[in-house]
Amino acid sequence: MQSSAFLSRKEMIGFALLAALIFIVFPMMLDSFRLNLFGKYLTYAFVAVGLALCWGAGGILSLGQGVFFGLGGYCMAMFLKLEASTPENTSIQSTPGIPDFMDWNQLTELPVWWQPFYSLPLALFAVVAVPVVFAFIIGVAMFTRRVGGVYFAIITQAFAAILTILIIGQQGYTGGVNGITDLRTLLGWDIRTDEAKTTLYFVNGVLLFAVLFAAQYVRKSKLGRLLIAMRDQEDRVRFSGYNVANFKIFIFCLGAAFAGIGGAMFTLQVGFMSPTLVGIVPSIEMVIFCAVGGRLSILGAVYGALLVNWAKTTFSESFPELWLFGLGGLFIAVVMLFPNGLAGVWSEKIEPRLLALLGKAPADKSAPDGAPAE
Amino acid sequence: MQERFILKVEDLTVSFDGFKAVDALSFYVEPNECRVIIGPNGAGKTTVLDLICGRTKATAGSVKFHDQELLTMREDQIVNAGVGRKFQTPSVYEDLTVFENLELSYPKGHSVFGALVFKRDTDVRARIKEIAETIFLADQLDEKAAFLSHGQKQWLEIGMLLIQDPELLMLDEPVAGMSVAERKKTAELLNRIIQDRSVIVIEHDMGFVADIATRVTVLHQGKTLSEGSMERVQNDPKVVEVYLGH
Numbered sequence: 001m002q003s004s005a006f007l008s009r010k011e012m013i014g015f016a017l018l019a020a021l022i023f024i025v026f027p028m029m030l031d032s033f034r035l036n037l038f039g040k041y042l043t044y045a046f047v048a049v050g051l052a053l054c055w056g057a058g059g060i061l062s063l064g065q066g067v068f069f070g071l072g073g074y075c076m077a078m079f080l081k082l083e084a085s086t087p088e089n090t091s092i093q094s095t096p097g098i099p100d101f102m103d104w105n106q107l108t109e110l111p112v113w114w115q116p117f118y119s120l121p122l123a124l125f126a127v128v129a130v131p132v133v134f135a136f137i138i139g140v141a142m143f144t145r146r147v148g149g150v151y152f153a154i155i156t157q158a159f160a161a162i163l164t165i166l167i168i169g170q171q172g173y174t175g176g177v178n179g180i181t182d183l184r185t186l187l188g189w190d191i192r193t194d195e196a197k198t199t200l201y202f203v204n205g206v207l208l209f210a211v212l213f214a215a216q217y218v219r220k221s222k223l224g225r226l227l228i229a230m231r232d233q234e235d236r237v238r239f240s241g242y243n244v245a246n247f248k249i250f251i252f253c254l255g256a257a258f259a260g261i262g263g264a265m266f267t268l269q270v271g272f273m274s275p276t277l278v279g280i281v282p283s284i285e286m287v288i289f290c291a292v293g294g295r296l297s298i299l300g301a302v303y304g305a306l307l308v309n310w311a312k313t314t315f316s317e318s319f320p321e322l323w324l325f326g327l328g329g330l331f332i333a334v335v336m337l338f339p340n341g342l343a344g345v346w347s348e349k350i351e352p353r354l355l356a357l358l359g360k361a362p363a364d365k366s367a368p369d370g371a372p373a374e
Numbered sequence: 375m376q377e378r379f380i381l382k383v384e385d386l387t388v389s390f391d392g393f394k395a396v397d398a399l400s401f402y403v404e405p406n407e408c409r410v411i412i413g414p415n416g417a418g419k420t421t422v423l424d425l426i427c428g429r430t431k432a433t434a435g436s437v438k439f440h441d442q443e444l445l446t447m448r449e450d451q452i453v454n455a456g457v458g459r460k461f462q463t464p465s466v467y468e469d470l471t472v473f474e475n476l477e478l479s480y481p482k483g484h485s486v487f488g489a490l491v492f493k494r495d496t497d498v499r500a501r502i503k504e505i506a507e508t509i510f511l512a513d514q515l516d517e518k519a520a521f522l523s524h525g526q527k528q529w530l531e532i533g534m535l536l537i538q539d540p541e542l543l544m545l546d547e548p549v550a551g552m553s554v555a556e557r558k559k560t561a562e563l564l565n566r567i568i569q570d571r572s573v574i575v576i577e578h579d580m581g582f583v584a585d586i587a588t589r590v591t592v593l594h595q596g597k598t599l600s601e602g603s604m605e606r607v608q609n610d611p612k613v614v615e616v617y618l619g620h
Contacts, residue, residue, distance in 0.1 A: 222483055222492040225474050229467040236465045239427065240479045240534065241453035250486045 006220055014299050015212070022205045032194040039201040039269045041309035042208055044069075046262025048290040048301035049208075049215050050255030055287070056295035057224060058251050059231030060148070064156030065259050065286045067163050068131035070278030072260025074167075074174070075130055077273035078114060079123035080183035080191075100182070105172030114173075120187060127264040128257050135256030139249035146245070148234075157280055164279035179274025183267070191268060204265045208302070211258050215298045218254065227251060288331050294343025303342055377440070380405045380572045381426070381542055386435035388425055395421045397596035398435070403542070408573045410583045412607075413593035414617050419576045420462060422593070423544045426574075427459040428452045439542065454484065458540030462547050462576075464527035468520035472511050472530060475519050476502045479534035501537060509533035509563065525556035529563065536567055543568070545575045549582060561585060580618075592617060 007015065026038050047065045054060045087096040093103040098110050116122045138159065142152055167174045175181070183191065190196055218224050230237050230244055238244050267273045276282070285308075293304020308330070316323040338345050381403040388396045396418045403409050411419050424430040426437050428449040437444040444452050453459075467475050480501065483492030506512045509529040514522065519530060528548060535543060548564060549557045561582055564575075568586060577583050583590065583604065590607045592599040594617070600610040607613055 218490070221490050222477065223486065223489040225470055226478060226489055228469050229478055232467055232469055233465050235429070236461075236467065237478070238449040239429075239453055239459050239461075241450050241481065241484050241538065243448065243450045243484075246486050247489070 007216065011216070015209075015216075018212075018299055018302060019209065022208070023202070027198070027201070032198055035201055036197045036269060037313060038306070038310075039197070039204050040266060041306050042201075042204055042302070043262040043266040043269065044286060044289055044309060045208055045302040045305035046211055046265070047255075047259040047286045048293060048305045049211055049298050050258035051287060051290040052293075052295055052298045052301040053215055053218060053227070054251050054255040055290065056297070056301075057219065057231065058227040058248065060248055060252060061153045061287070062156045062252065062255070062283075063153045063280070063287060064158075064160040064283050065255065066160050066278045066280075066283035067156075068135060068256040068259035069263040069266070069282070069286070070163065070167075070273070070275070071131045071134060071263065072127045073263030073267045073273040073277065074180065075117070075123055075126040075260070076264035076267040077180040077183060078117040079120060080186060080267065081180050082110075082114070082118050083186070084182060084184040099175070099180070101175040101178070101180075102172055107172045111173055124264075127260050131256040131260035131263075132253045135253045136249060139252045140245075143245040143248040143252075157283065160278065160280045160283045164275045167275040167278065175274075177275060179272055179276075181272040181274075183271050186268070192271060197269060200265070200269050204269065207261060207265060211261065212298055212302070214254075215258075218251075219298065223247065223250075285327070288327065288334075290341075292330060292334050292341050294341030294346075296340055297343035300341055300343030300346075307342070377405075379403060380407075380440065381574075382436070382438040383422075383426070384436045384438075386422070386425060386437060387433050388421060388430060389433045394596050396425065396432075399593075399596065399598060401591055401598065401601065403572050403574065404588075405572055406570065407588045408568050408575065408586050410575045410577055410587040410590045410604075411593055412577065412580075412583060412590060412617065413599070416595075417593040418596040419593055420546055421596075423459060423546055423574065423576065426452075427457060427544065429459075450484070453538070453540075454481075456541035457544065458535040458538050458542070459544045460531050460535055460546060460548060462550065464524065464531050466519045466522075466527050466530050466534070469518065471516050471518055472506065472522070473502060473515040475530055476505055476533055476537050479537045481538050505533045505537050508536065508566070510559065525552045525560070528552065528556075528560065532560075532563065532567065541571055543571055543573045545573065545577075547576055547578065549577065549579055557582075 022042070027035060030038060047069050051062070051065060054062055081099045085097060085099045090096045090098070090100060090103070093100065095103055095108045098107065102110070116126070138156070142155065147155065168177045170176070185191060191200065226237065226242065226247055230247060234244055263273070266277070289305040289308050290301045291304070292308050293302065294300030308327070312323060312327070315326055334341055340348070379402040383402070384400045386396055386399045387394060399422065401409075411422065413419055421430060425432050426444060428444065428447060432445050435445070439455060439457060442455055444455070444457070447455070467478065470478070477494065477498065480498055482498075483489050502515075503512065506515055509532055511526060511530060511533065514526070519527065522530060532548065545564070549560050552560060565586060575586065587604050589602060590604050591601045592607055592610075592613050599616065600607050600613045608618065
């Protein structure tokens, strides 16, 4: 019958498996260096989950999610940088008390728009609000004019390029190509120690689940079904009496909010933020995480981010120059062979066989949304 | 006091790169009237519906629905004002079930926030069930629309309009591409649903037209060639020459 429950039994198992993996298996199996790496991978999962909603459900392909990830990350980094730049720490500068890169660029006072980032609540608010406002402006400009599909993807990519150039060009205000580095403490708590990194890993995991539950709620709401309807028959949705642009703006902003949270967690766990995480290449990589995981599945998106990043680290440790070819090949393979990604492989190939092995009749053939195999 | 006309189309013109697909067209639809638009291919029939429902922007003229000017409104605003439209090719949401297709057309929760908090309460379920029975799809509620036959998709789309309960219903070739049996069932269905509302239908099947039409408008090259009862139109020599003759 119509499943209106928040989580079907199958989805509940999928969520539980992922929770076990993130909160039990990884912390037990990995040393603190590797765990921190996996924490970093999981920050990309925030973006991938947003893309699963925007692109997978709604058909809005954004090649500029790095912008929102970066904006969230920079908002966090600005707060941490100000905290690290006490007059005592920066006493050798010609202007003590401002971030080091500003001093190097002959700035003698903190720019006005940096001032709010002295406050943690304001900075945390900005982590979500800045990406959302930016996404809202892009969304209103594009969707009310009915720009969509490939054109939208190209424009978002242009935004990724523009933001990178802007950050690099405005060295004195942004730290330029080096980004914002040498971040030390969060309200006096040293974030560089192993214990702090482990704590942040768990905070990250909890936030990721909060985002997953929010995404699941949207998917299960009528809005989730409308997104699918819009993807297939945009005109019909209009003639069913919906203002399609508003729905696209909403989901695009939601994806941006998720990405912003991921970016902030990246800054906290990795200890810096730089324009290399904002531009075109990382933005496209984020789409690949989502595609590999299965763009229709929010859990698949998490596995995609984990798997691709793990492969990236593993391969680039041994064959640094071959990794990009590997990534390209992976993307082509997914598109050609497994259009629904890992989640599709799981729900179409592995799960039926598993159930057959267990002697159960195949369960309901609902939308692919299971945990892919390890 | 009821108004004389529910829809007033006056001097409606649309020009595509100089070609006037609809040329200074005027017609009026009364409450509860079933108006059938016929005409040869390229006469501008579908374009007229597109203009009324906001899919195509008019070059000049006016379309008034209850004294509301439709030409300046967005598609969704026109729908919410009470104008429903069925397309020529069945356009349903293939990835969603029949139930979900109907649910999305239910006239509630059409804002972003409304859609987020929309609940499938008993009213919604009852109404969807009722409509599904009307359109012969009560047993297919959980089936994905992609698996329906062509005729069933047409019915589903009619159902999606019915659940909106529009005051003015516009149907573009509702029986095209159907088998004889489906056609008969559809005619029966349409006869039932055109009660208590105004309907504009584009149709080629003359038997079907004679069956449902209150009045007929014959379009030719974007202009009205003839208008009146079926009998009158059928005996109009101009109509016989350009349309019925062959």
